[in-house]
Amino acid sequence: MNIPSPCFVLDEKKLIQNLQLIDHVQKSAGIEIILAFKGFAMWSTFPTVRKYVKGATASSLNEVKLCNEEMGVKSHTYCVAYTDDEFDEIAVKSxxxxxxxxxxYQRFINRVPEGVSVGLRVNPEWSDVETDLYNPSSPVSRLGITSENLEELPDRVEGLHFHVLCESDSYALEHVLKSFESRFGHYLPKVKWVNMGGGHLMTRNGYDTDHLIKLLSDFRKRNNVDVILEPGSAFAWQTGDLHTSVLDIVENGxxxxAIFDGSFTCHMPDCLEMPYRPKLEKGSDVKVExxxxxxxxxxSCLAGDFLDEYWFEKPLEIGDSIVFKDMIHYTMVKTSTFNGVKHPSIGIVKQDxxxxxxxxxxxxxFKNRLS
Ligand SMILES: Cc1ncc(COP(=O)(O)O)c(C=O)c1O
Structure with a gap:
């Protein structure tokens, strides 16, 4: 295969396997699962994605437009804060x-057209996420209204939305639902839908999908509401890699x-933010005698743009390939051209x-992002 370097390479077969599992969950539980663009927005795959799911969730006008243009449907939209100049376009495309x-709500409700369903994001104040950077459930979080601050549901609200999980299992969701129902359960007879956000890593090996299906279908029946999930990672989980190659080997102290033709800060920022250590196709992230x-x-010239030791069977040489595993979700969507670093190409290994x-x-x- 003639893969250029650097290049994000998605494996179509693996994406389809994930889509089939997601479709199985949504059909068995009687719910709707949509794709969160913030985690995966490789739109060349959307014709395939659309065979399994009906739509997507957008968190900005740009993502709203991408959903309309490339998925051919209006988006479920949640923005942390809407702006005056963008709201009307968002509203007609959602x-x-x-x-x-x-x-x-007060500021924009009169500009929401008839027929667009309005929801409020609430904070169930429970999460299993240990990294603060990815945990929106704190009582002082800016994301979502706490039960303490919600005395009644405003007139036009038809749905409640929460998002407090990250790469979590169904047992974490069970805890969240207990907390959500104890804080907001009295509003459920008044709403049509509950969106349970993302963070449901149902495509990870060992995820108890039967438990998830039962949990969701019991919740749906008990509360007589439509249930929506909007995972991002679960769609693209382990569907591909970032291919790079060694440019130089520097020895000091x-x-x-090994300097490679990519960058953690530009192309794999979670490795520095989380911090998260990716696996390699060849090479070990733990010591091998x-x-x-x-x-x-x-x-890049950022001093911290490195990960500490990885181990290789043979000494590395210039031109050797280094393949970072599972580099499709939250990578392409977060890249930058800091330092003018070359942006990795994007490719697909097709089913054949x-x-x-x-x-x-x-x-x-590079130039068009600056002026
Ligand atoms: C509101 C909301 N929905 C959905 C998601 C997708 O989460 P994940 O990719 O972990 O499934 C996120 C991620 O941050 C989010 O903030």
Whole structure:
């Protein structure tokens, strides 16, 4: 396969396997599952995604437009704060609009057209997420209204939305539902739908999908509401890698760093933010006796753009390939051209095993983000 370097490479077969599992869950539980663009927005795959799911959730005007253009449907939209100049376009291009605060509701409700379903984001104040960066459930979080601050449901509200999980299992959702129902259960007879956000990693090996299906279908029947889930990661989980290659090997103070033609800060920011250590196709993220240790260093000039030792069976050489596993969700959507670093190309390994280069990036892409 003639894969350029660097390149995000999605495996179509794996994406379809994830889509089939997601479809199985939504049909068995009698709910709707939509794609969260913030986690995965590789729109060349949307014709395939649309065979299994009806739509997507958008968190900005740009994502709303992408949903309309490339999925051919209006989006479920939740923005942390809507702006005056964008609201009307968002409203006509959305089927659902969720507001993050009562002040935003007051400010924009008269501009929501008839037929668009209005929701409020609430905070169930329970989460299993240990990394604060990914945990919106704190009582002082800016994301969602706490039960303490919601004395009654405003007139036009037809739905409640919450999002407090991240790469979580169904047992965490069970806890969230207990907390949600104890805080907001008295509003459920008044609403048509509950959107349970993302963070449901149903495509991870070992996820108890039967438990999830029972939980969702019991909740739906008990409360007589439509249930929506909007995962991002679960769609693209383990569907592909970031292919890079070694440009130089630098040794200082007895430590060898393999510099590759990508960057953690530009292309894999979770590795620095979480911090998260990706697996490699060849090479180990934990020490193997007799193998050769290298730091992996990005090509940007940020001092911290590296991950500490990975181990390789043979000494690395210039031109060797380094493939970072599971680099499709929350990567392509977060990349930057900091330092003017070359943006990885985007390609797909099709079901028949052939490689299709979807897009390569160049100087214009860098220049057009600046002025
Ligand atoms: C409101 C909302 N919905 C859905 C998601 C998708 O979550 P995940 O990709 O973890 O499934 C997020 C992620 O941050 C979110 O903030």
């Amino acid at each position: 089927s659902h609009i969720t507001l993050n605060s009562l002040a935003q 007895g430590k060898k760093t 007799g193998w050769h240790p290298y730091r992996l260093g990005g090509v 095993g052939s490689f299709e280069l979807i897009r390569a990036f160049g100087y214009d892409d």
